[in-house]
Amino acid sequence: MAEHESHQSNDSPLLETVSLFQGLAPAERQEVYQAAHHRAVEKGELFFVQGEEAHTLYVLTQGRVRLNQLSPEGEQVLLRVIVPGQLFGGVAVLSGTAYPAAAEAVVPSEALGWDGETMARLMERYPAIARNALRLLAERIQELQERYRELATERVERRVASAVLRLARQTGRKVEGGILIDFPLSREDLAAMTGTTLYTVSRILKRWEKEGLVEAGRQRLLIRSPHGLVALAEDLPPALEAPS
Amino acid sequence: MAEHESHQSNDSPLLETVSLFQGLAPAERQEVYQAAHHRAVEKGELFFVQGEEAHTLYVLTQGRVRLNQLSPEGEQVLLRVIVPGQLFGGVAVLSGTAYPAAAEAVVPSEALGWDGETMARLMERYPAIARNALRLLAERIQELQERYRELATERVERRVASAVLRLARQTGRKVEGGILIDFPLSREDLAAMTGTTLYTVSRILKRWEKEGLVEAGRQRLLIRSPHGLVALAEDLPPALEAPS
Incomplete structure (x- = not known):
């Protein structure tokens, strides 16, 4: 060094x-x-x-x-x-x-x-x-x-998807099973970046895990389906809007 | 010309x-x-x-x-x-x-x-x-x-107050009774600038009128109490948070 x-x-x-x-x-x-x-x-x-x-x-x-x-x-x-x-x-x-x-x-x-x-x-x-x-x-x-x-016009799930994709473009690393955000990223960070609450981010990540889009660990986010997130960021299908 | x-x-x-x-x-x-x-x-x-x-x-x-x-x-x-x-x-x-x-x-x-x-x-x-x-x-x-x-961290009333003050600094004109935003400004504009709905902006302006802070006409906004708006933009007193 x-x-x-x-x-x-x-x-x-x-x-x-x-x-x-x-x-x-x-x-x-x-x-x-x-x-x-x-x-x-x-x-x-x-x-x-x-x-x-x-x-x-x-x-x-x-x-x-x-x-x-x-x-x-x-x-x-x-x-x-x-x-x-x-x-x-x-x-x-x-x-x-x-x-x-x-x-x-x-x-x-x-x-x-x-x-x-x-x-x-x-x-x-x-x-x-x-x-x-x-x-x-x-x-x-x-x-x-x-x-x-x-932030002014889009629903929160789209904003979180856009923020995750932006980070992936900047710091994403291809690994087995998907793209890893190569950066310690907390749920608080995602909430602050997208103008929402920790509770909402946790709820969205949980839903995305169930749907096989991501694997979310502590300070660690693996994107299993980048295409799925792009679809969310571009246009949220109504089926995903139902409260979980 | x-x-x-x-x-x-x-x-x-x-x-x-x-x-x-x-x-x-x-x-x-x-x-x-x-x-x-x-x-x-x-x-x-x-x-x-x-x-x-x-x-x-x-x-x-x-x-x-x-x-x-x-x-x-x-x-x-x-x-x-x-x-x-x-x-x-x-x-x-x-x-x-x-x-x-x-x-x-x-x-x-x-x-x-x-x-x-x-x-x-x-x-x-x-x-x-x-x-x-x-x-x-x-x-x-x-x-x-x-x-x-x-937009990411403040409550909507503070954001609307900040947006109105920003416009006043830029285009405000001193008139009898206060500062006039010298610019046709609709409630839709304020809603879009602050990431909220037309309904919420109308509700906030109505409350501000009742409190003597502004006079809101169609496409026209007169600030009667700039100090009152600054107080809102800086720190919203809890009394004003009660639903109207």
Whole structure:
């Protein structure tokens, strides 16, 4: 594992696949890489806490990170899961605000970090980075609008199915018997992500187990029938709406 | 009123107050202005329709625009209200997708428009524009995350109060007796914006009228006690939770 909090001098093929740096020549990526700060954190540690003034924009290079937001009501809302190659902390740095959520490593994780001024200088020098950042933020807005629409207009079972499929696309791993959400996911997380109660999520998961769609353990979700979940997310057949 | 679809040659003090062009020198703003396309549309007309390939990023210079999204269930969801100085259509242009919503002028409106390539060229030439655009998108993301959190965790009366206050901040006009939402706003709009039903919105508005908080007409909302609404949005006193 790389050392904590050090500047790296050798190039990394990592940045090649990071959308933020798409379109840069290898020598340009090398410059971007050398301006980065390398940080490794242990499982359960935080890259930053909620409310801290945003200083660093990170790209995850290894591991898995949860962005957790504590609501005024004291509920932990899972905002996003970050997988390698993705940006986090960037929105707060770019808008000059505090981090709106905490970034917790759920497995040992590593990231490259740039402070706001360094990133502004790199963007001025390489307009492709600014263009990529704009595209990434625009895509995030579209995803948020989509999730908001789901939450405002769709029934809860469809929302839970959509949330599970979204996580599967991001962190799913093909295993014997189906697709495993490769990420500790609690029923509380699913409830917070879909604006419903723990009781409702438990009831829905129980029904899905009976129907052979999923196997739900503690913090573990195996999708046995992705097609079945897609059918639910797209259009709920009336037969499934009967109270269980 | 300015002519339809023409290029302008005289400078405009308008761009001075537009956040997207903050930090530009007058001569630079002049160049940006001359690259724009001027468009005026009548009340009820659209700047663009939902699903149309995004070509133009607009800044509203006069009037008022609704961004309406038709959900797969056939419901019209009011996504945002645009007031002069604000950007619209930009997210779709920057992410290279179709417009996710229609942009309807609710009063005669005028806007400046730049196609995606022109804007990319201007941003490359003036990095301040790209920086401003990043900040604006980052702020939009924070607002969406806030609204999503509200929808996922707060009771419906608080959400309706927050939505009304958000509209008041954007389009409120001080009049005799309170603050008027200067924008035709239906109960259906409020229901769609807060993920609830028309019935619930009507019930809440009726209760608020009885308590002297608002006066609700057809497509018209006068806030008589902004402080009362803020109190509701921040923390609902239990007394108001009793069914009416």
